[in-house]
Amino acid sequence: MFSSLWRHRSFVLAGALHELKQRYAGSALGVLWHVVTPLAQILVYYAVFSRFMASQPDVPAGGAYALFLCAGILPWFVFVESVSRGGMALLANEGYLKKLAVPEAVFVARSIATSTLTLALYVLALFAMALAAGVRPGPGWLALPLVLGLFVGFCFGTALVLSVVTVFFRDVAQIVALVLQFWFWLTPIVYHPAALGPRLHTVMEWNPVTPFILGVRGLLVEGAFPTAFQWAWMALWAAALCAAGAGMIRRLRSDLRDAL
Amino acid sequence: MVHVEGLAKRFKIYTSPWHRAGEWLTWGRRNLHTDFWALRDISFxxxxxxxxxxxxxxxxxxxxxxxxxxxxxxxxxxxxxxxxxxxxxxxxxxxxxxxxxxxxxxxxxxxxxxxxxxxxxxxxxxxxxxxxxxxxxxxxxxxxxxxxxxxxxxxxxxxxxxxxxxxxxxxxxxxxxxxxxxxxxxxxxxxxxxxxxxxxxxxxxxxxxxxxxxxxxxxxxxxxxxxxxxxxxxxxxxxxAGQDPTGRARELEDRDADEQPGMSPAEVLRGNILRGESRHGPRGLELVAARLTDDHGRDTLSVGSRDVLHVDLLVLAHQPVALPSAGLVLYDRFGTMVFSVGTSLRRHRLPALQPGDALVVRLDLRVSVQPGLYTFTLGTAEPGVFQDFHEQVGPLEVTAGHEPELFHGLAELPVECRHGAVTHHWAEAGARVG
Incomplete structure (x- = not known):
């Protein structure tokens, strides 16, 4: 799978750039939908939670909470986009897959590449915010790309698995949208992990998105490196999902092409 | 280059996506689909x-x-x-x-x-x-x-x-x-x-x-x-056509050779229009000469639209030919095939030929096409094998003919115009509304 992705790298990259351009410059309101909408969402969370969370220990107040929130929610947006768009990648490119022998993963990779570009823009914005909030750049910032790389791998694997399943069971897209609603609240994005009771805390610990969110936030805001356990946990999730996705495609490719 | 052996393609037909889910959940032990074989045993x-x-x-x-x-x-x-x-x-x-x-x-x-x-x-x-x-x-x-x-x-x-x-x-x-x-x-x-x-x-x-x-x-x-x-x-x-072509071949009937003036090999040779420039085929059944004549027996490369053109083909066998056939293809100036016909296609069986045998085949062709320039391909064949094809014969000029234009388009199809009796005051009676 990875060699075929490498062979199609220029298609993946050019496609991602094209889609990004399409999003931000394609329509008169493109900027509105892709910048203002998430911004509005962040503002709402900020308005609501900066009050509640101010009483919490370990959660900064005021402008620092905005940074805390953004460092969690921007990667989460990327995850949501990867899962919802990447999960539909095969179905959306049915036209190609019905007629060309192009490897399936290429279309998922293209979608994830677009999300990765978005992630890169978000991270640049986060750096700016951190500097504005008075955070000193530290060695943690240099380790950030590693966490983000694992995060992209995790997003790709998840999207790969979902995109295959979606071809056979088209309702999966709706189910995923529903699950994401709950998932958001089980991930320490607007709150600090310490805010949860013991039972929910266990759920949150098993939540594969958690280590990535904590990792990014730790490195960026607190200058804290993930523990060895967290590194292993992130690498494991990323590798497991990519392997699962690749395995599913290998095993189900024949049925997949027939079902399209 | 390409080698295909025993290729088959089966599609699994699921009546509901739940059936597929059921198969997945039982790790394929339960079979809930029906097979549709779209291809079987393809080799070439x-x-x-x-x-x-x-x-x-x-x-x-x-x-x-x-x-x-x-x-x-x-x-x-x-x-x-x-x-x-x-x-x-x-x-x-x-x-x-x-x-x-x-x-x-x-x-x-x-x-x-x-x-x-x-x-x-x-x-x-x-x-x-x-x-x-x-x-x-x-x-x-x-x-x-x-x-x-x-x-x-x-x-x-x-x-x-x-x-x-x-x-x-x-x-x-x-x-x-x-x-x-x-x-x-x-x-x-x-x-x-x-x-x-x-x-x-x-x-x-x-x-x-x-x-x-x-x-x-x-x-x-x-x-x-x-x-x-x-x-x-x-x-x-x-x-x-839903028929076995080999079965149809057996229905072919021997028809009597009809000897007409102008159908001797010598006469065809004399009026030969073949130049032999663009020629294909193994020539086991050679097309030696071809001659076009009008209704008055004159050699011509010009004919009125809807007039009859006589196409005489002189064929010569160099090997035993059980089912000889001769025919023509008419192309317009764009190279589009307008019409193609041959004796075997018309179920006209020609006599079997021995090496050295010659035969004149006549096709009477009513040239019901638009005026313009056309070319022919003339040739001979056995079932499944081209024998001798002469391409780019002509050009044949089709002129406007004697009658005013009677049709539009590439060629005239057999048509009959008829009409019924007039129904008076039909519209006023409200027939269309009812």
Whole structure:
């Protein structure tokens, strides 16, 4: 799978750039939908939670909470986009897959590449915010790309698995949208992990998105490196999902092409 | 080049997605689908530089076969081997095309989609594609402004210049104008000469006849015939008619030779119009001479529209020929076949010939076509084998004839005009409302 992705790298990259351009410059309101909408969402969370969370220990107040929130929610947006768009990648490119022998993963990779570009823009914005909030750049910032790389791998694997399943069971897209609603609240994005009771805390610990969110936030805001356990946990999730996705495609490719 | 052995394709038909889920959950131990075999036991080989035709009625599995061979679908049984590093399939010209991109951008994007070794097309290849597609300034305009013909031109131009070793073509060339089609055909010949093999699926029997030496007839997913394309086309027509062509052949009746003035070999030789310039075939049954005469027995290359032209063909056997046949093809100035007929097609059985036997065959042809210039192909054949074909005979000039124009279009079909009695005051009676 990875060699075929490498062979199609220029298609993946050019496609991602094209889609990004399409999003931000394609329509008169493109900027509105892709910048203002998430911004509005962040503002709402900020308005609501900066009050509640101010009483919490370990959660900064005021402008620092905005940074805390953004460092969690921007990667989460990327995850949501990867899962919802990447999960539909095969179905959306049915036209190609019905007629060309192009490897399936290429279309998922293209979608994830677009999300990765978005992630890169978000991270640049986060750096700016951190500097504005008075955070000193530290060695943690240099380790950030590693966490983000694992995060992209995790997003790709998840999207790969979902995109295959979606071809056979088209309702999966709706189910995923529903699950994401709950998932958001089980991930320490607007709150600090310490805010949860013991039972929910266990759920949150098993939540594969958690280590990535904590990792990014730790490195960026607190200058804290993930523990060895967290590194292993992130690498494991990323590798497991990519392997699962690749395995599913290998095993189900024949049925997949027939079902399209 | 291409070697296919025992290939079969099965589709699993699920009546509900839950059935598939059930199979997954039991790890395939429960079987909740029904099988549909779209292809069974397909075997054939194609040599380098050969154009191989795949024909068959709708739903016979042609496209499925091409999809399997181009790697879009996976075979359920059997194997195939394409000894080519670059295989492109024109399953649909311009599949990768995007409406918002210009022709040039689309060419580049398609190249990337196909994962070309270099990733990008070299500028001189893009230039070749542009020149071949001949779209003028449209090459740098978004595809949304293209006509369907222009898209096809761009698509074919691209694939024809990607330097494939095997090109899989599905119906693609039946669109576009005549000049571009002729250009495509010429390019295909050029590529074949350079060693490119073709798998060619078409309903256009003329194209198959012209391009392919060998062809496969598919029927209900099985090979119903594999052999020379001419014979394959006959079988295909037989399938369409729902009859076995070999069965029909037995119904042929011997008809008496009718000796008419002017039908001696010497007279045909005297008025011979064959120049022997563009000639094909093994000539076991040689077409020695051909003569065109009008109703008054005069040699002519000009005839009025709807008048009868007598076409005399002098054939000479160099080998025993059990079922000889002679015929003609009429082409208009665009190279479009207007009409083709032969004695075997008309169920007129010619006598069996021994080596050294000569025979004059006369076709009385009512030239019910539009005035203009036409050319002939005249030839002889045995079942399944062309023997001696003379192309580009003529030109024959069809003049306006004696009567004013009686039809429009390429050729006149038998037609009768009739009408019923007038119903008076029909509209007022409210008949249409009721």
């Amino acid at each position: 080989s194609v040599a380098r530089g050969e154009c191989f035709g795949i024909i068959g009625p709708n739903g016979s599995g042609k496209t499925t076969l091409l999809k399997v061979l181009s790697g879009v679908l996976e075979p359920s049984k059997g194997r195939f081997d394409l000894a080519a590093s670059t295989v492109y399939s024109l399953l649909e010209l311009g599949t990768g095309f995007h409406d918002d991109l210009t022709g040039r951008q689309n060419v580049n994007q398609s190249a990337r989609l196909l994962g070309l070794p270099g990733g990008e097309l070299r500028p001189e290849v893009v230039r070749q594609v542009r020149d071949f597609a001949d779209l003028g300034e449209f090459f740098d305009r978004p595809l949304r402004f293209y006509s369907s013909g222009m898209r096809v031109r761009l698509g074919f131009a691209l694939f024809a210049h990607l330097k494939p070793e095997l090109l899989i073509v599905d119906e693609a060339l039946s669109v576009g104008d005549i000049f571009f089609q002729q250009k495509c055909a010429a390019r295909i010949d050029e590529m074949r000469a350079a060693g490119v093999s073709f798998l060619f699926v078409s309903h256009d029997m003329e194209a198959v006849r012209r391009l392919c030496r060998q062809a496969l007839v598919l029927s209900h997913g099985r090979v119903s015939f594999l052999g020379p394309s001419e014979e394959a086309i006959n079988r295909y027509h037989g399938l369409l």
